[in-house]
Amino acid sequence: MTLLRSPQPPAGRKPPVGLTTDVPTAPPPEWRFRRRLHPGALFHELWGARTLVRTLAEREIRIRYKQAVLGFAWAVVTPLVLMVAFTLFFRKAAKIDTWPVPYPLFAYVGLIPWTFFSTGVAQGGLSLVNNVPLLNKVYCPREVFPTASVVVAGIDSIISTGVLLLLFLRYGFMPKPTTIWVPALLPIQVMFTLGVTLVVSAVIVYLRDLRHALPLLLQMGLFVTPVAFPLDVVPQQFRKVYVALDPLAAVIDGYRRAVLYGRPPSLPLLAIAAVSSFVVLAGGYAVFKRLETGIADVA
Amino acid sequence: MLPSGSISAVHIWKRFHADRGRRLLRDQVHHLAARLRGGGGRGWRWALRDVELVAAPGESVGLIGSNGSGKSTLLKILTRVMYPYTGSVQVAGRVGALIEVRAGVHPDLTGRENIHLYGTLLGLDRRRIRERFDEIVAFSELEDAIDRQLKFYSSGMQMRLGFAVAAFLEPDVLLVDEVLAVGDANFQQRCLERMRAVLNQGTTLVFVSHDLAAVEAACTRGVWLHQGVREAEGPVREVVNAYRQSIEAAAESAITVSGELRLVKVEVSGPDGGTARTQAPLDIQLVVDSPAARAARLYLGVSEGPATPIFVLRRDLSLAAGETKASCAIRSLPLPRGRYYLWVGVFEGGKRDPLPWHPATHFDVAGPNLDVAPRGIVRLAPIHVDTAWELER
Numbered sequence: 039m040t041l042l043r044s045p046q047p048p049a050g051r052k053p054p055v056g057l058t059t060d061v062p063t064a065p066p067p068e069w070r071f072r073r074r075l076h077p078g079a080l081f082h083e084l085w086g087a088r089t090l091v092r093t094l095a096e097r098e099i100r101i102r103y104k105q106a107v108l109g110f111a112w113a114v115v116t117p118l119v120l121m122v123a124f125t126l127f128f129r130k131a132a133k134i135d136t137w138p139v140p141y142p143l144f145a146y147v148g149l150i151p152w153t154f155f156s157t158g159v160a161q162g163g164l165s166l167v168n169n170v171p172l173l174n175k176v177y178c179p180r181e182v183f184p185t186a187s188v189v190v191a192g193i194d195s196i197i198s199t200g201v202l203l204l205l206f207l208r209y210g211f212m213p214k215p216t217t218i219w220v221p222a223l224l225p226i227q228v229m230f231t232l233g234v235t236l237v238v239s240a241v242i243v244y245l246r247d248l249r250h251a252l253p254l255l256l257q258m259g260l261f262v263t264p265v266a267f268p269l270d271v272v273p274q275q276f277r278k279v280y281v282a283l284d285p286l287a288a289v290i291d292g293y294r295r296a297v298l299y300g301r302p303p304s305l306p307l308l309a310i311a312a313v314s315s316f317v318v319l320a321g322g323y324a325v326f327k328r329l330e331t332g333i334a335d336v337a
Numbered sequence: 338m339l340p341s342g343s344i345s346a347v348h349i350w351k352r353f354h355a356d357r358g359r360r361l362l363r364d365q366v367h368h369l370a371a372r373l374r375g376g377g378g379r380g381w382r383w384a385l386r387d388v389e390l391v392a393a394p395g396e397s398v399g400l401i402g403s404n405g406s407g408k409s410t411l412l413k414i415l416t417r418v419m420y421p422y423t424g425s426v427q428v429a430g431r432v433g434a435l436i437e438v439r440a441g442v443h444p445d446l447t448g449r450e451n452i453h454l455y456g457t458l459l460g461l462d463r464r465r466i467r468e469r470f471d472e473i474v475a476f477s478e479l480e481d482a483i484d485r486q487l488k489f490y491s492s493g494m495q496m497r498l499g500f501a502v503a504a505f506l507e508p509d510v511l512l513v514d515e516v517l518a519v520g521d522a523n524f525q526q527r528c529l530e531r532m533r534a535v536l537n538q539g540t541t542l543v544f545v546s547h548d549l550a551a552v553e554a555a556c557t558r559g560v561w562l563h564q565g566v567r568e569a570e571g572p573v574r575e576v577v578n579a580y581r582q583s584i585e586a587a588a589e590s591a592i593t594v595s596g597e598l599r600l601v602k603v604e605v606s607g608p609d610g611g612t613a614r615t616q617a618p619l620d621i622q623l624v625v626d627s628p629a630a631r632a633a634r635l636y637l638g639v640s641e642g643p644a645t646p647i648f649v650l651r652r653d654l655s656l657a658a659g660e661t662k663a664s665c666a667i668r669s670l671p672l673p674r675g676r677y678y679l680w681v682g683v684f685e686g687g688k689r690d691p692l693p694w695h696p697a698t699h700f701d702v703a704g705p706n707l708d709v710a711p712r713g714i715v716r717l718a719p720i721h722v723d724t725a726w727e728l729e730r
Contacts, residue, residue: 039559039571039579061386061566065350069423086460093457101445172443175436176458177417331420334413335353 075327080179087182094186098161099193113194114201116157117149128266136268139298140209146202147297148265148290154195155231155286156256162187162235163252166243166333173333180330181323184239188232214300223292223303230285230315233322240329244336263287268294278310285311285318341430342394342509342541344415348424351385351410351565384410385421385565390543392558394509397532397542399556399573401549401580403587406562408545412436412512415543430509431460435499444488448479448498451487455502469505476531477501496520504531511535514545526715529555533713549577549643554715574709578675581642582699585678588644589696596692598633598683599626601660605679605700615704615721619667621679625692627656633691637665638680639672644694646680647672647718673707673721676700 103110124145128134136144162184166173169183206213242248263284264271269291272280281288288311292303339345385407392398400408413419414426416434443451452473456466474483477497487495497520503511513532520528532555536542546552552559552573559576561568563583569576602624607613621637632655638646648671654663678699683692710716 039569039575041569041579042567063383063386065348065387065423069348069350071421071423071425073420089462090457093454097443097446097450097454100450172458174413174418175416175434176455177432177434178458334419 073331080327083179084181087179090178091182091186091189094182095189095193098186098190102190110197113197117146117153117198118201120149120153121146124266132267134267139294140211143202143205143209143211143298144268144294145266146205147293150195150198150202151227151286151290151293152260152263152265153198154191154227155234156260157194158188158191158231159235159238160252160256161190163238163242164249166239167246167249170243180333181236181326184235184326185232188228188235191231192228211298213297216296216300216302219292219296219303223289223296223308226285226308226312226315227289229319230289230311233315233318233320236319236322236326240326240333243333244329264290277307281307281310282314285315287311339427339429340394342539343427343429344390344392344510344541344543345427346388346390346411346415346421346424349385349388349390349411349414349421349426350383350423351407351414351419351421352381352383354381383565385414388562388565388567390415390560392541392543394541395536395539396558397536397544397556399552399559399577400543400545400562401547401552401559401577402562402568403584405564407565408562409436409514411562412514412543412545415510415512428510431507432510432512433459433503433506433508434512434514435503436512436514445486447486448474448483448490451498452502456506459506459508461506466506469507473498473501473505476505476527493520493524497524500528500531504528504535507538508540510541510543512543512545515547525551529713529715536712549581550715550717553577554710554713557712578641582676583642585640585642585696585699596683596690597628598656598692600624600681600692600697601626603679603681603697605698613670613672613700613702615673615702616669616671616723619670621665621667623663623665623681624660625656625663625683626660627658627691630658631656631691632685633683634685635663636680636682636684636694638682638694640678640680640696641675641719642678644680647677647720670702671720671722672702672704673719674702674704675707675719677702 103112121142125142128145129141134141165183165187166180173180238248238252242252260266263286269277269287272287288304288307292308295301295303388407388411390398390400390411400411402408410419412434413436414421415428416432416436417426417428418434418436443454446454449470452470453463453466456469457463474480477494477500479494479498482490482494487498490498500513500520503513511532529551532542532544536555542555544552544555556573558571559573559580560570561576561580568583569579600623602622604620604622605613606620606622608617613619623635625635627633632653635652635654637650639648640646650665650667652663652665654661676699678696680694681692681697682690682694684690704721707716707719707721
């Protein structure tokens with residue numbers, strides 16, 4: 039055995055336990071731990087964790103609906119209720135003209151991506167805080183938790199898209215052939231949602247009161263984003279700035295044009311939104327990775 | 338790249354905020370303002386200072402130390418749950434960790450779902466988990482409860498599940514933190530057996546426990562942490578013994594003996610006043626000072642350091658006012674070679690003990706070493722037994 043500190047005092051009382059002189063009180067700064075992050079290695083790790091994302095998503099769905107009477111219907115209830123509310127109040131008060139598209143359809147098409155975004159951020163934003171017991175014990179790439187929440191939000195979206203088909207039947211309206219644009223819009227929506235979710239989930243660990251502010255912020259987002267009203271409400275000269283700040287505006291406008299009005303999305307706006315979303319995702323991921331190292335210390 | 342199953346953590350420093358207050362926006366703003374004004378920010382508390390832990394594949398290391406010595410923090414850094422302030426950490430291979438009793442378990446899911454979740458967290462694919470599933474359930478004895486939500490499990494059941502999952506999903510490195518305490522005696526023994534089996538498969542083990550006997554049984558090497566600093570490192574028996582002795586030293590300096598009686602003199606001597614020897618007579622002399630004449634019950638205990646004695650001797654005495662001399666002769670000392678502590682106490686039925694239980698002195702015993710128990714078998718206390726073996730063919 040090697041005694042690593044100064045020999046014990048020979049006999050009798052031990053001196054009061056305190057800092058020993060053998061070990062300096064602070065480490066030399068050049069030993070500072072730096073985590074090296076290579077994009078390739080990160081991607082490899084994430085790819086290795088795909089089963090984990092799947093398991094976590096399944097778990098979240100199970101937990102969410104285990105004690106809920108309506109079960110999966112909840113995925114549809116939120117957009118439907120908002121649609122009815124918008125139809126009853128917003129249209130009458132704001133006199134929004136959506137001709138030739140029935141207003142409920144117009145609102146619902148906007149509500150699907152919005153609900154995806156807001157449930158993703160609301161659930162994913164809390165995913166780290168809610169899993170603190172797990173985070174404190176087991177290693178895994180932490181981004182799997184918010185990612186799994188976004189996946190769950192995506193599953194909800196698929197269900198509510200099914201309801202959209204029923205609504206089309208109800209109003210005797212057919213989606214236009216330009217619907218093929220949808221796959222081009224989807225990645226922008228996902229990138230933006232994931233980026234925001236990552237930032238929120240990490241920041242909320244450090245600033246717990248953001249948890250209370252989050253629903254409010256999301257509610258305000260609903261009115262800032264053209265969900266209940268068309269993008270035309272925003273004056274032409276501000277539209278590019280607007281879309282850069284809120285890429286969802288371009289995405290929702292794009293869906294409406296393509297699915298309901300039979301026109302291709304506005305490409306300049308779409309390009310701005312795509313760049314902006316990518317910046318949000320990349321920046322959000324960087325922030326997340328930066329904050330991730332301290333999560334176990336404060337949680 | 339290190340071979341799978343090896344651990345290399347060197348120059349590990351870790352600090353925490355000295356004030357673990359609320360994490361609210363206004364606190365952050367406050368701190369930021371203090372920093373900008375040049376207040377120097379807030380204080381830090383070092384939890385680990387220049388700690389090193391290196392283990393080869395298949396090695397088993399016991400981490401011991403008193404509460405708050407940084408054992409769990411070090412374990413968390415090894416699992417990559419926490420990041421160190423300085424140093425480098427490399428743990429090669431799959432890490433199975435059992436920290437704070439319920440590693441990787443989620444209260445809202447059933448036992449079955451938890452096994453799958455934890456398996457995926459360990460990086461196993463679903464097929465491998467299914468292969469191992471029945472073994473895990475059988476080991477944890479949860480056949481009837483496996484489809485029940487975990488929040489309805491008792492703490493012992495949760496611990497059993499946690500241990501079974503961590504130990505059966507074939508980790509290359511197994512980190513176990515103070516978990517056996519929750520299980521019943523039978524399960525503790527099976528845990529130790531399982532750990533031995535896992536070690537035989539070549540898994541590296543890092544074991545944190547306050548149960549020194551279990552550490553001695555499971556590990557070959559010991560690391561003793563004291564207030565975030567490595568105090569000693571080496572063969573587990575020596576390190577554990579050194580730690581035991583420090584416990585005694587701490588107890589000796591911490592206990593202010595506050596009773597009516599006073600122990601004036603304690604002397605332990607072997608044959609002819611020399612060193613104590615195994616299976617030789619031992620003489621204990623005490624002088625007790627009492628303010629008044631009284632009846633009292635005197636206890637003597639011999640321990641390896643902690644307050645739990647190997648054996649206890651009792652004698653009812655009547656004390657005179659002033660000093661009373663008592664002597665006790667042990668005819669044949671049943672202790673193997675080592676350092677032992679003599680604890681003394683005087684008790685009676687009353688509210689305050691006349692002389693509280695405290696270590697009075699220590700003595701060394703010369704003689705044969707104790708036979709070492711096989712790995713995974715817990716020996717409670719050292720006793721020398723005179724033996725004669727005979728073999729017939």
